[in-house]
Amino acid sequence: FVLLIGAGKTPTLGGGFHANLGKESRAQTLQNGKRQIHHLGNQLQLNQHCLDTAFNFFKMAVSKHLTRGRKMTHVIAACLYLVCRTEGTPHMLLDLSDLLQVNVYVLGKTFLLLARELCINAPAIDPCLYIPRFAHMLEFGDKNHEVSMTALRLLQRMKRDWMHTGRRPSGLCGAALLVAARMHDFRRTVKEVIRVVKVCESTLRKRLTEFEDTPTSQLTIDEFMKIDLEEECDPPSFTAGQKKLKIQQLEKALSKKLEDFEGEISSYQDEIEIELENSRPKAKGVFANFTKDDPIDDSTSSILGEEEAEDEELEAAANHLNKDFYNELHEKDRAKTDEDGKCKNGNEALVRPPALESLLGPLPTAASLGITESIKECISTKDREPGENTGDGELDLSGIDDSEIDRYILNETEAQIKAELWMKENADYLKEQKEKEARIAKEKELGIYKEHKPKKSAKKREPIQASTAGEAIEKMLEQKKISSKINYNVLRDLNSKGSNTPKKEDDSTDDSTNTKKLSRRKSIASRNIANPVNSVGKRLRPLISTQLAKKAATEEAIFPSTQAEAPDLQKPAAVLVESGPVAYNPDEEVEEEEIEDDDDHCMSALQLMGGNGKLGCSLNY
Amino acid sequence: MDADSDVALDILITNVVCVFRTRCHLNLRKIALEGANVIYKRDVGKVLMKLRKPRITATIWSSGRVMCTGATSEEEAKFGARRLARSLQKLGFQVIFTDFKVVNVLAVCNMPFEIRLPEFTKNNRPHASYEPELHPAVCYRIKTLRATLQIFSTGSITVTGPNVKAVASAVEQIYPFVFESRK
Numbered sequence: 001f002v003l004l005i006g007a008g009k010t011p012t013l014g015g016g017f018h019a020n021l022g023k024e025s026r027a028q029t030l031q032n033g034k035r036q037i038h039h040l041g042n043q044l045q046l047n048q049h050c051l052d053t054a055f056n057f058f059k060m061a062v063s064k065h066l067t068r069g070r071k072m073t074h075v076i077a078a079c080l081y082l083v084c085r086t087e088g089t090p091h092m093l094l095d096l097s098d099l100l101q102v103n104v105y106v107l108g109k110t111f112l113l114l115a116r117e118l119c120i121n122a123p124a125i126d127p128c129l130y131i132p133r134f135a136h137m138l139e140f141g142d143k144n145h146e147v148s149m150t151a152l153r154l155l156q157r158m159k160r161d162w163m164h165t166g167r168r169p170s171g172l173c174g175a176a177l178l179v180a181a182r183m184h185d186f187r188r189t190v191k192e193v194i195r196v197v198k199v200c201e202s203t204l205r206k207r208l209t210e211f212e213d214t215p216t217s218q219l220t221i222d223e224f225m226k227i228d229l230e231e232e233c234d235p236p237s238f239t240a241g242q243k244k245l246k247i248q249q250l251e252k253a254l255s256k257k258l259e260d261f262e263g264e265i266s267s268y269q270d271e272i273e274i275e276l277e278n279s280r281p282k283a284k285g286v287f288a289n290f291t292k293d294d295p296i297d298d299s300t301s302s303i304l305g306e307e308e309a310e311d312e313e314l315e316a317a318a319n320h321l322n323k324d325f326y327n328e329l330h331e332k333d334r335a336k337t338d339e340d341g342k343c344k345n346g347n348e349a350l351v352r353p354p355a356l357e358s359l360l361g362p363l364p365t366a367a368s369l370g371i372t373e374s375i376k377e378c379i380s381t382k383d384r385e386p387g388e389n390t391g392d393g394e395l396d397l398s399g400i401d402d403s404e405i406d407r408y409i410l411n412e413t414e415a416q417i418k419a420e421l422w423m424k425e426n427a428d429y430l431k432e433q434k435e436k437e438a439r440i441a442k443e444k445e446l447g448i449y450k451e452h453k454p455k456k457s458a459k460k461r462e463p464i465q466a467s468t469a470g471e472a473i474e475k476m477l478e479q480k481k482i483s484s485k486i487n488y489n490v491l492r493d494l495n496s497k498g499s500n501t502p503k504k505e506d507d508s509t510d511d512s513t514n515t516k517k518l519s520r521r522k523s524i525a526s527r528n529i530a531n532p533v534n535s536v537g538k539r540l541r542p543l544i545s546t547q548l549a550k551k552a553a554t555e556e557a558i559f560p561s562t563q564a565e566a567p568d569l570q571k572p573a574a575v576l577v578e579s580g581p582v583a584y585n586p587d588e589e590v591e592e593e594e595i596e597d598d599d600d601h602c603m604s605a606l607q608l609m610g611g612n613g614k615l616g617c618s619l620n621y
Numbered sequence: 622m623d624a625d626s627d628v629a630l631d632i633l634i635t636n637v638v639c640v641f642r643t644r645c646h647l648n649l650r651k652i653a654l655e656g657a658n659v660i661y662k663r664d665v666g667k668v669l670m671k672l673r674k675p676r677i678t679a680t681i682w683s684s685g686r687v688m689c690t691g692a693t694s695e696e697e698a699k700f701g702a703r704r705l706a707r708s709l710q711k712l713g714f715q716v717i718f719t720d721f722k723v724v725n726v727l728a729v730c731n732m733p734f735e736i737r738l739p740e741f742t743k744n745n746r747p748h749a750s751y752e753p754e755l756h757p758a759v760c761y762r763i764k765t766l767r768a769t770l771q772i773f774s775t776g777s778i779t780v781t782g783p784n785v786k787a788v789a790s791a792v793e794q795i796y797p798f799v800f801e802s803r804k
Contacts, residue, residue: 093754108755121746124739125753162804165738165774166757241775415654422653422661429664 029067033058036076043099044080044091054083060118070110073100078111085122090133092170094198127155127169127176134173137196143184151180154211161214163207163236171199175207210236632792634785636727637692641702642720643685643709652681655712670708675701681709688724695723695785725781728788732776734803741772741802766791772799 034055041051057079061067067075077096084091093111097104115122135148154176158164164172174197181188194201211217213236423430466472649668653661660669668681675697680688687705692698702721710716738759742751749772751759758771758779768782768791778795782788 105755108752112750112752116747116750119747124742124751162735162774166753168754170754241777414657419654426663 026062029062030059033062033072033076036072037080040076040080040096040099044084044095046080046083046089046091050080050083050087050089053086054079057082057114057118057120061114064117066114066117074102074107074110075114077102077107078114081107081111082115082118082120082122085125086120088123088129090129092130092198094170125169127164127172128152130169130173131155131177134177134196138177138181138188138192140181140184140186143186147177147180147184147186150183151176154179157214157216158211161211161216163210163214167207168199168203170197171203171207173197174199174204175211178204178208179211630730630732630792630796632728632730632780632789634693634726634728634788636690636725637695637698637723637785638688638690638725638727639692639698639702639721639723640686640688641706641718641722643687643706643714644717644719645685645715647681647683647685647709647714649681649683652709652712656708670705672701672704674704677701677705679705695726698723723784725783726785726788728780728785728792730778730780730792732778732799732803734800735776736772736774736799737802737804738772738774741799744802745798761795763791763794766794770795776803 037051037054037058041054046054058076061075061079077100081091081093081096083089093104093107097107100107114120131148131151135144135151140147151173155164155172158172158176174193177197178188178190178193190201190204194204197204466475649661649663649666652668652670653659656668656670658671658673662669666683670679670681671677672679675692677689677691677698679701680690687702689698689702689705692701699721703718706716706718738751742749742759745761748763749759749761756771758773761770761772762768763770766782766787768780768787770781770791771779772795773779778792778799780788780791782791
């Protein structure tokens with residue numbers, strides 16, 4: 001609002017103001033970023049060249065607007081890590097997250113995004129880079145170099161043995177160092193190594209056992225230093241996978257034998273099927289199509305069967321179950337007298353046999369897929385309009401078993417029980433909601449209710465208690481963040497001038513508005529002073545709050561003083577980068593009408609300052 | 622190095638996610654009370670309904686938008702969605718089944734060989750990204766298909782894409798690259 005009006009009155013100023021803001025903000029961001037980079041970088045002991053490169057990355061990120069919506073600290077960390085990677089320093093992402101107390105994966109996400117956006121290819125991490133660093137931390141003394149060398153050789157061996165793909169480099173380092181230490185007669189427990197390397201104990205043990213599986217582990221220390229085994233091993237997860245495959249194959253072989261027996265049975269079952277079909281009541285109307293479709297269904301589903309993966313056990317079980325289900329259905333079929341019901345059931349029953357046949361046929365197929373296939377056929381034949389779903393929105397009921405869906409719906413008693421259970425479980429949440437509602441209702445009554453939008457809670461400050469206006473200002477300044485756009489010296493001078501003029505009591509009880517203002521002022525005084533007038537621009541706030549502070553402190557009418565200050569106000573107003581002093585007062589006036597509490601208070605100040613004659617005069621009695 | 626073993630590779634679809642609209646306001650409380658297989662999450666404002674027949678979990682919002690997950694094929698997803706709409710109809714809402722769309726398909730595929738991940742990443746720089754500190758697989762993104770593949774060193778590949786076709790063509794596309802960096 002303010003800006004708009006300001007622009008109206010002094011267009012050039014408004015335009016200039018905007019441009020100025022943009023550049024300043026960018027410069028500020030970069031400056032801030034530089035400071036943070038240096039701060040973090042020093043903690044990581046990065047040299048100046050790295051820090052400069054990191055800052056360059058940061059500049060690029062800012063120009064691509066990658067800092068928007070992300071915490072600055074995350075972006076900074078990502079830039080630094082990128083530098084570490086490109087330079088090949090032994091810093092881990094874990095170190096950075098330790099420093100910042102941020103989740104590693106969150107940092108990793110930001111880092112990946114940054115690398116992608118800036119098209120920078122970070123070379124892959126080599127665990128060998130970490131060895132000297134960890135070795136140093138484990139304090140091997142004089143033999144540091146030797147142990148590192150041994151560990152390096154071990155690592156290279158691990159790489160050849162396919163242990164390192166897809167694993168955290170730190171875990172491998174830990175294992176290598178542990179073994180190397182033992183080889184050189186240093187006792188380093190697993191716990192010590194873990195603390196340095198930052199992996200879990202189980203991870204370390206796992207790496208050790210994997211290494212144990214490789215043939216290299218069988219060599220003695222001397223042999224290891226001299227010989228390098230030729231053969232390479234498979235990665236451990238691969239061997240585990242191979243085992244699984246073998247087990248599966250065995251199972252398949254077993255079940256194939258079962259199949260042979262089933263083949264005999266199926267031929268008998270086919271005959272039974274035919275008998276049953278003949279004995280079933282003929283379906284009428286639309287559903288007559290299905291009887292014709294049956295043979296087609298059968299063939300398609302059996303073809304499918306050949307192609308699909310076979311899970312023999314499941315099919316045998318499904319086989320068994322389906323037989324029972326089919327019998328059940330068949331009974332139901334005979335029992336129903338209602339024509340629609342009959343037709344529908346007939347439809348279902350017709351749907352079932354093809355599926356069953358495919359099941360019992362020569363090549364067993366996955367039961368569910370067999371059924372869905374035949375249902376698909378039903379759907380396609382029933383579709384009158386090809387693209388009806390998109391246009392019409394009518395629900396296509398084909399193939400949907402209503403009776404089963406009915407089972408999903410609870411009856412009265414069940415619903416009650418469920419409601420009770422749910423209430424008990426979610427009691428806390430419900431209580432919270434009730435309290436919230438009660439609070440809102442109360443506030444509404446009192447007329448104080450505000451639409452609380454989720455935002456950061458404003459800092460609550462104590463009301464300033466001071467004996468003089470000057471003290472009040474000082475205290476207020478201490479509390480409030482100092483803005484660079486206000487000349488505080490001028491404000492202090494204002495105050496000194498104010499205190500000199502005689503303080504006059506506000507006697508005029510006739511003027512009801514005045515008393516109201518006074519009383520409100522007193523009530524406001526007891527409230528937080530620093531709570532600024534909301535809608536007024538930030539820059540105007542300190543000024544107004546100083547005014548408020550002064551008034552609260554004195555608790556008397558300083559109208560004359562404020563009046564006298566009116567010309568002085570022009571100076572501080574001029575200090576404001578915003579609209580000129582002349583515009584200042586009417587601006588407030590226009591706005592204050594819309595604001596709630598503090599408004600009246602400010603209006604009083606305004607009217608005093610702006611509308612010179614009236615109030616000032618009345619109070620001068 | 623032709624990708625002719627396409628036919629031999631089985632791509633197993635593990636999950637299909639779809640959404641549809643019922644074009645009517647749904648009273649979540651009523652659904653929660655009268656449905657036998659529902660979980661009511663009042664704090665987030667949705668109801669989870671699980672179907673047994675196509676094994677599907679549906680998330681229902683009061684605005685009428687429904688999201689179904691857990692199907693193993695596109696047809697099954699559609700079938701399950703219609704079933705769900707039917708059961709909502711039975712509960713008494715004037716449901717209209719519109720805007721059905723398959724949003725995401727997740728599939729798993731197994732290569733008969735292992736893959737050298739660092740080498741693979743080097744050869745496929747912009748598309749592939751590998752952070753062993755964070756995740757043991759290489760993340761390969763195909764922008765044209767809007768598909769993402771996670772390639773593990775054991776040769777198993779997880780693909781996610783907007784529909785089954787995209788997933789299949791993604792696997793076809795990646796095969797030659799992966800074959801290059803095989804063990």
